[in-house]
Amino acid sequence: MTLAAMPRWLRSGRVLIGLLILLFVVTCALFAPYLAPNDPNEQNLIATLLPPAWADGGDPAFPLGTDSLGRCVLSQLIYGARLALTVALIASFGAMIIGAVLAHVAGYFGGWVDWLIGRIVDIWLSFPPVILSLILMVGLGTGVQNVILAIVLVDWTRFCRVLRSEVIVVTRRDYVAAARLLGFSHWRTVTREIAPATFPLLITLLSLEMGVAVVVEAILSFVGMSVGADIPAWGQMVADARQNIYQAPWNLICPILAIFITVFGFNVLGDGLRRTLDPRLSQTERG
Amino acid sequence: MFATIAKLLARRILVSIPILLLVSMLLFMILRVLPVDPAAMSLPPNATIEEIEAKRVEMGLTLPLPQQYAIWLSQVAHGDFGTSIQLRTSVTRLIGQTLPATIELAVLAMAIASALGIAGGLLLFYLRGTRSETVLDVGSIALLSLPEFLWGLFLILLFGVWFEFLPFTGVLSAGYQKPDITGFLLVDSLITGQFATFWNAVQHLILPAFALGVSFSPPIMRVLRSSLLDVYQDDYIHQARLRGLSERRILIGHALKNAILPTLSLMGVQFGFLFGGTLLIEIIYSYPGMGNLMVDAIRNTDLPIIQAVGLTYCVVVLVISILVDSLYLILNPKLRTR
């Protein structure tokens, strides 16, 4: 395939960088058992807080050293990608579905439906997301499904707010009125005339939301409200490493970098998509 | 002008009352589905079933849920959030002790976020179309990708652990006396003239406030930049050029006044998020604010505290958004004139 034949969005440098980073993280997650040098949960109490392999006192068996319980940091990082990506993918799709459906209903029909959905979004917005997800986790209890559910319940408003105003803009176009006058049903009008126009924005928001979901999962596991201790999670690693910040700063830096790189991948991808797909550049920024 | 603003504001405040009611209802419902029994928790472990049952009746837990909510609500309306199960003190007092510290942190962080955001936005706009803009732009995406709690930890590593020139736990070093008048440490130390205490408190605040501020500045930067780009497409900018105004005057006198409006409405939402972000920063910096109170309460399933603190967060967020909205009203004539 020549460069010119590729779709425009694939020619953007940012999209490519984002996709490469995410491909790397996805590979780690999918092939974790083959890539990880050790069992991430295996404790090695005689080799705790080892520095990385290249530093003084490092052990080649533990390339990025060990934590306070002697677990292999690299293996935990690789396995941690599984949880982060699972949550990111499922939760952001869930939030997207709820948010997008409500946004289209509100923006297309207007009137009291729009008013009602608008007020629900207002209520949600008066909760800071961190607080709401913590309270939901208290109510739901820990576990992967509940983390996902909490993120979906908190973040659907991100989609709803931004998409609703876009739906209103598109709905006001004359071609929507024309389709209705030619006899299109509401369902057909929304799916054939409106949704294709909001799709680019939707994809961009989805990419950005995946980054947000990774962060929220990390925050929840950081405060110990995410999954059990037996599932490696980057936020959990950060929390553990905080106890030994002086002896083993490396333990802290590794998961921070892992979170940062993954989120950066989603954000750069989202920004690239926004630049190539969104005719009005400023739109998504206001998400 | 002020009469219209006051009228619009009054309406805005009226609208937030039902929102607050629904928020409190939501909070109450979420926490009531918990599989824990506050009555059992507030009694010693060796309490008998009968004692627990009696306690349940005493605490009103046997009443229907709507009635429980109504009782709780009427207490809240009188400023009574109940008694902490774990700490056995008035929740209202606990919040009174911690809220000022959290507000102090949040206000400083908002100032930092606004300053960085506006300066960065202007810089990004100024460099539009150049190679450095691409670098800075990707840089701002990178900034966007580091959430506040990671910033917090990162700054501790950098300035607390490696360079060791700023403190990163608590609000005051050992040996300083905390003046207590309004609860706001910076204010109190200034009005009592304890400048050493003030300076020490500032040092303690720098890292957490900066971590919080810097992590919320990139969206502001990016929206200001894109709003400026939008505004520069408008006819009145072209007309101002045709009138011979200097570029500097056009930016300051004409473009910025319009571009700040979308930026401001984003800041309203962002500052709500930022206020929630104080929770994580407080944990990381062992800062004695509402966030730590909340997390301790969650660990101990101390329902009265969780409910009260959750509601307090929402109230503050609503107040922030009303304040930002009124600023928006002052700056945007379209909303207050017809």
Added chain:
Amino acid sequence: MALLAANNLSVALTRGGSAFPAISDLSFQLEPGKILGLVGESGAGKSMIGRTIAQLLPSGFSVTGGTLDFAGEDLVTMAPEKRRRLLGRDIAFIPQEPLSALNPVLTIGQQMREHLARIGKTEPARWREHALAMFAAVHLPHGAELLDKYPHQLSGGMCQRVLIAMAFASRPRLLVADEPTTALDVTIQARIVKLIEEMRQHEDTAVVFITHDLRLAAQICDQVLVLYAGRPAEYGPARDVFARPAHPYSRCLQLASPGMGSERRGLFILPERMPGLQAIKTLTGCRFADRCPNVVAQCRTSEPPLAKVDGERVAACIRPEATAAIEPPPAAAHAKVTGETVLEASGVSKDFVTRRRLFRAPATFRAVDKADFVLRENEFVGIVGESGSGKSTLARLVVGLESPSQGRLTLLGRDVTANRTSERAFRREHLQIVFQDPQSALNPRRRVAGIVTQAMEAAGGGTGTERLERARALLDEIGLAPETALRYPSQLSGGQKQRVNIARALCALPRVLVADEIVSGLDVSVQAQLLDLLLRLRQERGFSMLFISHDLSVVRYLCDRVLVMYRGEIVESGPTETVFAAPSHAYTRALLASVPPDDADAAWNRDDGGDLALVERA
């Protein structure tokens, strides 16, 4: 000495290493106190000249040759700081869109004050007096109150007056007015033009007047320069150019716009469209050759130079003597209004809620007030009126996008007022609308074939091939090539888009068409093509049409009967010729008076309609 003089001025777009000429070899002289009209259709480069005077060209464009002298100094090579000092002081500009040319967050007073402070003609402390004096000069009432208003609180006409006041505050030597009336209502247009003339006379200012309207230019300008594809086609005294055009393009432009004169004539149809920047670069001969009715082989060999025709007039044509022979086709006769009634409105009113009030009936605004009219078989009825007169609301009521608050709508004998599901299906089958703006009316993500056969899709019928067949047939009928079916709207020109827009409405074979301003915003040559298309389609397949427009000459050409709307009411109706020849309502008279006459020598009697108080509404 000329105040503004262009000598072989050329402007080009540089992209990918090659230059595309946007303006070529432009020369003109403008004396103080005179008005030069720059006339041409969109893409002719007329606005580019305005931007060149300020040296604020769009990115990529630059002056590639020649000079543009202002009072003896070349604006192109002048130091930017020096040029900037001239702008707003010696050279003033009046924009096309007055509403968006004022900063929305600053009061009129703040903007006036800033401008007066910069030009430095008055002491800063006395800016108010100066501003009020200027407002009085441009006939703006209540100047003192105006200072505290924001632009959105004023009408377009008032904003334009404010901008004219600003422009003349510095007593400029040169004024550039870029289509200053296009965005305004016709009655206001005439008065704004009058005001510009008045101010010019008072201050002895030279004016560059950019317009697409040759008739208007002939009325107010001393000199006219007709541009085609970036090149001057004809340049000379305004009255000569209009009375005896020397270049075929000037002649065609004149004949393509429907006249208001006593005799109704046909429209001259120019084929195709003006070459764009890309095409101009590869053209060898005359740029107009492909569309010219007088073209000969020699036209295509080399670009004809501007040559003297008579007196002070020059034209870029090798056979200017043949131009006068170009004649319009005979006019299509108006239909006889005898057929059965297809659409009837009796006492139709529409109220919009402007503000909901607690415990009281909501405040309402009556957009349409007791409208009565009938539309007969094969009849074209025009609705004219200015913005806010309720004409578009009436159209929306007829097609069912809004429901009437009162009154009755009957379509083919059936009451469709209530707009229930069954009525909606009936209405859809027999009545369709063509929207004003094809940009917004065509889904950019659908191919043309999909758009024009949407009615089949809605009915749930038609395979891909069936629909493509139908689309090709429809496109053929409206005069587009069959391969257009697979294009996207963004690949079409404005005129082509509007044809697709019409084809979609015709797909379901409706008996009534409602057309809302479907030719406004289009160039006259494209407008002529569309008007003739509508007349031809009526002859071929037969349908009735409600044609909403603000342009009287178009309505006169196309419609058999006319309804005049003013503030929600139909104030006059009747056969087009009767209404235009002997208007009975004061508003109709004002409307007619605001159109410049066909004959450049005839006096343009622009009284404000006598007894009717035409207050510009805020």
